[in-house]
Amino acid sequence: MENEERNKRSFLDRVSWFLTGRRKAVFILVLVITAIFLYGAFKIKGEVILQDMLPYDHTYLKLQARFAEVFGSGGSTVAIGIVANKGDIFNQKTLEKVKKMTEEVEMLDEVYRLLTVSIASQMTKVIQTRARGEIGIESLMFPDVPKNDAEMALLKKNIFTAIVRKNRK
Numbered sequence: 001m002e003n004e005e006r007n008k009r010s011f012l013d014r015v016s017w018f019l020t021g022r023r024k025a026v027f028i029l030v031l032v033i034t035a036i037f038l039y040g041a042f043k044i045k046g047e048v049i050l051q052d053m054l055p056y057d058h059t060y061l062k063l064q065a066r067f068a069e070v071f072g073s074g075g076s077t078v079a080i081g082i083v084a085n086k087g088d089i090f091n092q093k094t095l096e097k098v099k100k101m102t103e104e105v106e107m108l109d110e111v112y113r114l115l116t117v118s119i120a121s122q123m124t125k126v127i128q129t130r131a132r133g134e135i136g137i138e139s140l141m142f143p144d145v146p147k148n149d150a151e152m153a154l155l156k157k158n159i160f161t162a163i164v165r166k167n168r169k
Contacts (some may be wrong), residue, residue: 021116080105090156095120119159120145125159 009017019026033082054061071077080101084094106113106121117124119141128136140159146152 046147090152092145097140099141099145119155 022139027108034063067077071079082089082094082098082101084091089095098118102116102120105118106116113134114123122142124140124142126136126138126140128138129134141155146155
């Protein structure tokens with residue numbers, strides 16, 4: 001009679017009886033599966049890649065590609081230019097502004113300090129060859145701006161020499 005009752009039970013009833021009879025094992029199995037999915041959930045990273053969202057011939061992407069050619073990066077670069085009212089930037093007042101702006105930009109949380117490029121940045125270096133194969137590496141304009149005409153001329157020479165070498169590649 002007991003076998004007849006078992007056969008009359010629906011599939012759902014049989015599964016329910018099976019799971020309730022082994023509830024500790026089922027509970028542990030559910031915890032393990034939850035832990036696996038939770039681990040995977042923390043590995044998910046949300047990224048917005050503009051190139052994948054817009055058509056390849058879109059005007060913005062063409063502009064971004066041109067920007068990358070000039071500055072070496074995509075849409076995550078910010079370029080700040082300073083123009084002197086008279087003459088060039090190689091004067092005490094303008095270079096002090098450049099230094100102050102560089103310090104303020106480098107202190108922003110959103111900025112990768114190691115990737116910041118400025119003539120006033122500590123990371124911007126001048127590399128010079130010296131006698132007997134020595135190589136000298138110094139900051140371009142750190143920690144202070146040039147104080148006299150000789151230092152200003154050296155800074156100007158170092159900047160334009162670096163630009164000329166870069167453009168020859």
